[in-house]
Amino acid sequence: MDKLLIRGGRALHGEVLVSGAKNAALPELCAALLTADPVTLLNVPRLQDVSTMLKLIRNMGVAAERADDGTVRIDASALSTPEAPYELVKTMRASVLALGPLLARFGEATVSLPGGCAIGSRPVDQHIKGMAAMGAEIVVEHGYMIAKLPTGWTRLKGARITTDMVTVTGTENFLMAAALAEGETVLENAAQEPEISDLAEMLIAMGAKIEGHGTSRIRIQGVEKLHGCTHRVVADRIEAGTFLCAVAATGGDVVLRHGRADHLDAVIDKLREAGADVQAVEGGIRVQSAGGATLKAQGFRTTEYPGFPTDMQAQFMALDCVAQGTATVTETIFENRFMHVNELLRLGAKIQVDGKVAVIEGVGTAGRLSGATVMATDLRASASLVIAGLVATGETVVDRIYHLDRGYDCMEAKLRGIGADIERIR
């Protein structure tokens, strides 16, 4: 099993290229199932989750080719098996995104309930509720969602869908299903994440009629058929945010090429309040910092976009650990997303957790984290341990980095490129 070996204490300088977003690429690979025409996606990141999604759609009979430059060509004209089996979905939540497109184009889908997840229980009741509102008959049997259209129906029917909470993949599933449904669908309480807008833009390029994406009410007029398109995956705001925290914590001066500052307002505001200098520059974001010990720890609450993203909570917490002062962090989206805390404690961090609230006392100028062997428990927890390791004295070994590989494109190579002492060991 691969591990990362980090020798901390180096400032970071130079440029990093931000990859395409995992959370846009995954729904967009599924959106390609909505048409029999070829679809080309550009800027697809090299991630384990992307490989898993390609395996999943190939298993359905779809032709999918990935080139080294991040181009993925998908031809779903011969899709013969509208199924997502457990074996292929157990490592990746996003596989639930196959449900909407399969049901919309083929009138049937059998999709395994995704496996359990370290960060919370993550039910799919809202996905089922929305598809049922569009007329699908869905049962959950033997761990599978088995969905079909009622006898005599050829398409889903547009509906008003108001979800109990804001759900990102739920909104994406409804968008894709509604694009081919009969009549109008209105999504209330829709997620507003940039990845939703990116998916909507791709669907519009395929001939879908969508208005209001990027707001909490999205209107979709269903069309009978969608055609192929070429679409460029939006830059990964969470990868960019992770590098911003890393540079702020270690100190240095780095430009994140293709980074979108306008997608990271909440995180950038907190970094500035902490004392880092973060600026939108042409074609990217520049961060300059004198390092964690000079920064002031910042509290925040995770919320849906445009609030502070839950996917940045662990990384910002690592920064708080090395800053000065005390900060309170509240996780409101997932019930078990403080798995990194015990590992950060092993590096000498001072954190107390009570339910969904963590209080971090930064070690600041009074001390430093000290390297140790730590275990990655989920994707962003892994990233927070890498950031802590980059600042800690001595050697840090981050074990179980297959979590990291699920969602970061060559993280250690990118960090090495800006001066970090980090290597992958087997």
Ligand SMILES: CC(=O)N[C@H]1[C@@H](OP(=O)(O)OP(=O)(O)OC[C@H]2O[C@@H](n3ccc(=O)[nH]c3=O)[C@H](O)[C@@H]2O)O[C@H](CO)[C@@H](O)[C@@H]1O
């Ligand atoms: C592939 C992808 O895009 N993943 C992102 C997506 O996950 P994902 O789309 O799975 O997360 P959701 O937005 O759906 O989850 C938000 C909350 O709603 C709950 N919920 C959701 C659906 C449902 O049917 N029932 C239910 O109770 C979840 O348990 C969670 O507490 O958004 C999360 C929240 O920004 C991010 O952390 C993930 O990186």
Ligand SMILES: C=C(OP(=O)(O)O)C(=O)O
């Ligand atoms: C939780 C995440 O992803 P997923 O929904 O794919 O598990 C994440 O990207 O931080």
